[in-house]
Amino acid sequence: MVLFKPIKTSRASEDVFVQLKTSILSGTFKSGSKLPSERELTEMFEVSRGVIREAIRMLELSGFLSIRQGHGGGAYVTDLTLSHVSNAFLDLFQTNTLSMAEVAQVRMFIEPEVARLAAINFTPAHAQQIDEAEAREHGTYQSLTDQIACLTTVHKVLANICGNQFFEAIVRSMLKITAEMVQKVVPDPYALHGPGEHIQLIKAVKAGDGPKAEAEMHRHLKDFMISMVKLEKEYRQQMKAQP
Known part of the structure; x- marks a missing residue:
């Protein structure tokens, strides 16, 4: 007892x-x-x-x-998994405890490092996984949720390949927050992020070029996160308007 x-x-x-x-x-x-x-x-x-x-x-x-x-x-x-971390951060964002500017700052700091580690850890066994993730971006989407999921799969795969579960949990948390806002205020995600934008990043990772992968991730995220920060005001207004 x-x-x-x-x-x-x-x-x-x-x-x-x-x-x-x-x-x-x-x-x-x-x-x-x-x-x-x-x-x-x-x-x-x-x-x-x-x-x-x-x-x-x-x-x-x-x-x-x-x-x-x-x-x-x-x-x-319950079965405690890393998804609990994602849910907790999403709750903080939805209650306006976390701002998109803070999320953007962390993404710009962590994801380039995740890409660098993924390049260092990359093996031929990972090739199919990352190729399939990139191919999903060019497929037919069943819904807006599915479209966002397909456009962010490469980020999730790289976080898994990087070999650090804590980094992976943080990346998935930030992607969940980003997806929440895109679904609420962006009718067409292609306006922010189209298919094929990860190609140069993937090439660097496959080549095992850590510095190049880091630079490509930073380049990829920069304009996207600036747009997300600008959209937060609209998101907050929409959340206040909900009954």
Whole structure:
């Protein structure tokens, strides 16, 4: 049985949240496992059910738990993946905590380095992966979402090839934020980014030329991110207008 410390402070739900979160991160409660019942947690922490419910709700909103109803229902530990990072940054952007100018600054700093590392780590085994990503840009799109996904696949592939999972998580987070804004305020993504714009970048990566790949990524992103920063005002206005 897991032993928790009884809660005696006025911020009881936050303290319960921290202890449960620590237990999940340490592996005491593994992915897919069910937390003890509300009654059991109430007894362990020596708090009210309301406190437990609030802590569980905080864990659910943070992506650590999913709540299942019906027979066998309860609070289950989710499969923690890097996608949680992307969702968290998107939430910060949507609530105007992060600005597009800040996202642009980080993209201009990190993605050229990601391209350089991808060139250094590139092997013949990666060729098909990156060629297929480039080919997707020239295909037929099923929707605006699909079009944006196809035009950004090369960035995701390079982030994967670079060999740093943290860089990959950051790149995917920034791409998710960019996609959110493009979908809201750019009817035709081709106005910002057409197919085939990654060709020189891909050539540099395939050649194993790190400095060239870094320079090509910087060149590719520069005008695009300037346009995105200018579009943020329109995005914020549209978000305010939503019911």
